[in-house]
Amino acid sequence: MENLQSLLHGFTIAITVPHLTLMVIGVLLGILVGVLPGLGAPNGVSLLLPLTFGMQPVSAIILLSSMYWGALFGGSVTSILFNIPGEPSSVATTFDGYPMARDGRPTTALATAFGSAAFGALVGVILITFLASWVAQVALAFGPPEYFAVYFLAFASFVGMGGAAPIKTVVALAIGFAIAAIGIDTVSGSVRLTMGIDELVKGVSFVVAVMGLFGIGELLIAVEEEFQARAVSSRVDWREVFRALGRLPQHGIALLRSAAIGCWMGITPGGPTAASFMSYGIAKRFSRNGARFGTGEAEGIVAPETADHAAGTSALLPMLSLGIPGSATAAVMMGGLMIWGLNPGPMLFVDQKDFVWGLIASMYVGNIVAVALVLLTVPVFAALMRIPFAVIAPLIVIICVVGAYSVSNSYLDVVLMLGFGVVGYLFKKLHYPLAPLVLAIVIGDKAEDAFRQAMLMSKGSLGIFFANRLVTTLVLAGMALLLLPLALQVVRLLRKPDEAADEKVRII
Amino acid sequence: MKITSKLLLSTTAFMLAGALPATAAWQPQKPIEFVATAGPGGGTDNLARAVQSIVTKYKLTDQPIVVVNKGGGSGAEGYVYGKASAGDPYKVIFGTSNAWQQPLVSKVAFNYTDLTPIAAMAQDEFLLWVKQDAPYKTAGDFLKAAAATEFKMGGAQSKDTDEVLTRMIEKAARVKFTYIPFKSGAEAAVQLAGGHIDAHVNNPSESLGQWRGSTQRPLCAFSPKRLPQGPKVTTSEGWSDVPTCVEQGLAISQYEQPRTVWLPGKVSPEQAAFYVDLLKKVQATPEWKDYIEKTSQVDTFLTGAALDNFIKQDLEHVKQVAGEQGWLVK
Helix, strand or coil: HHHHHHHHHHHHHHHHHHHHHHHHHHHHHHHHHCCCCCCCCHHHHHHHHHHCCCHHHHHHHHHHHHHHHHHHHHHHHHHHHCCCCCCCCHHHHHHHHHHHHHHHCCCHHHHHHHHHHHHHHHHHHHHHHHHHHHHHHHHHCCCCHHHHHHHHHHCCCCCCCCCCHHHHHHHHHHHHHHHCCCCCCCCCCCCCCCCCCCHHHCCHHHHHHHHHHHHHHHHHHHHHHCCHCCCCCCCCCHHHHHHHHHHHHHHHHHHHHHHHCCCHHHHCCCHHHHHHHHHHHHHHHCCCCCCCCCCHHHHHHHHHHHHHCCCCCCCHHHHHHHCCCCCCHHHHHHHHHHHHHCCCCHHHHCCCCCHHHHHHHHHHHHHHHHHHHHHHHHHHHHHHHHCCCCHHHHHHHHHHHHHHHHHCCHHHCCCCCHHHHHHHHHHHHHCCCCCHHHHHHHHHHHHHHHHHHHHHHHHCHHHHHHCCCHHHHHHHHHHHHHHHHHHHHHHHHHHHHHHHHHHHHHCC | CCHHHHHHHHHHHHHHHHHHCCCCCCCCCCCCEEEEECCCCCCCHHHHHHHHHHHHCCCCCCCCCEEEEEECHHHHHHHHHHHHHCCCCCEEEECCHHHHHHHHHCCCCHHHHHEEEEEEEEEEEHHHHHEEECCCHHHHHHHHHHCCCEEEEECCCCCCCHHHHHHHHHHEEEEEEEEECCCCCCHHHHHHHCCCCCCEEECCCHHHHHCCCCCCCEEEEECCCCCCCCCCCCCCHHHHHHHHCCCCCCCCCCEEEEEEEEEECCCCHHHHHHHHHHHHHHHHHHHHHHHHHHCCCEEEEEEEEHHHHHHHHHHHHHHHHHHHHCCCCC
């Protein structure tokens, strides 16, 4: 109850005209940087940071966190409309969002995405409000073996996820791991796989890879299939926005499960990207419509979006209470906190009550502002789909090229991005799955670091992954997810010997 | 000696700022790029942005300044970029001592000699930290326990400042640690709070929040004198209450990490002089003092021959440690 009282006090700080104005400005700027690929939330927040130095800390954090909400929403827009994820965490949204938009239902796709995102964020904030002190302790239990187990769980929920042959999934994962290994290795400090290109020491930026794989790759396919009539004759219909929102409760289980996954990954801190992938993988496995995932299924949008926002929101909690940023944006904000003279850590909740609860209250209000603003933009964005392909295709190329360049002002990134475009095209043509490749690029190096740190700690014994209840549970859950499809196939094999030959080919 | 030189330097800096406006012959004619060799939110990034905001606030130059982050490869990305921009006086690279340390231990495609040193602006101190509820009261207790079992020591990156210091402690105290490299000092701090490692050698700002929040505490500072008195960190203690490591029988009297500023190679002396002057003016402002205090760093300003000397000494030292550990790249 004490928390509730503090929260009400927080609302008196958050709901004032200057703070509401800051929220609207922050959200609008956020939507802008979210929509522009290559200019994600971390960059946007760091660009805005110097402007906040003269502000009250609570006003400054309200501005920055509102921008964060806006960017999280905006990131989904390009994923759905053009198959170009504006944010790493909205990659999984492309899997069903883009097919649905191409199918002539961009309004439905956008509204579903925003609606479920808002739900995820709400669950995240409620969690922060009531469980702040408990949750803060959970993150502390995570050492290198536990981190590895969480990443392992994310991978396991994806491998053998149906669709592609398992062996192709493994190949895609392996290529992703190799790409993630490029650059300086944290554990040995040596330079790996730069192939004589000096600049590659920085590693391959995720945004560059994704823009090529998805944006350019999809474009090449579309050009080949001669999509002249690609302009979708969707009537922009306001009522459809509300109808789509009204249909959300049908996906109640998916919403709750995804929110739970998101909160868990945000706190632990696996981060929003891993959360959205994992949530999508699990939804596909357990949904009644699982087989139709990837063709424009609403639940395939609900799952990653809810988890993404739940994780994005709850990622702020470990930052405030422990000084561990759960996401890149949280890391930038933490830098801001220190510059404003606040020290993130357990004492923040004691010393700076106004700041903390003002921020938490602003999360409620800020998300409402963000959802309202972003829903207003749906018709505008959906209308973009009516532009003929001949016009939109060059635009996509320009967006991808500018986006890749702006990641770190480097021509090499543009070349890499185009190269990834070809890879994406080949993957599609040869029916290799892109999702495991992307997942391995994003969390492959983190998983590797965690594994090797754990090995250093245990002097090479794998026993460290079964050393306590937490890590054992995580590892066993991962193994169960990994073996489940195999077990199901074996069962089917035993029941229907006729299909045995056919099934065997798939397993091998 | 350091305190006096610091005082002298800041007074000279102040006089320069007040008495000699615009003596530099060269003035920038287009926007200036500050390259932070760290990701957004890191210590080097904070420095670049602090300088940017001070220069902008006091209008120390007419040209706009943009900060870009090139922190890939433990900062190598930024230095390689600086090397590739030879002759371009509009790229200012903000880094640390890894500008000369990194090329020693990994095959990166730059060396500090490819860049023009401008200044070292602030020094980060190092402390030995343990978990709040650890049984050791002093560094002596800690080392005695370390001699009995092999402790896990965490730190930022591999073969970088943190590991060099860890190996120095090993040698000075005749103990053996397992060093676990993490991505950053902040990560190591969290791992210590969770009890996954036994100690680390973080900078003050990297563990300030944890000390205040009673999840970890410093045993000693690797500094010849106690750290300057600032506001209290916990209810009873501040930085100046932390004993030096030498006081506690750990014979490492000085170890610090300078924040360094560079121009690309092949720029003219006038261009370099402009930036030296600019940074001196920045250092004379109250905002700079504020930044130094908030990040718990030591104010310093090395340039010209003094900076060259410092680099040479540090390089010799690191080369020795790296050689003993077999880290040197051929």
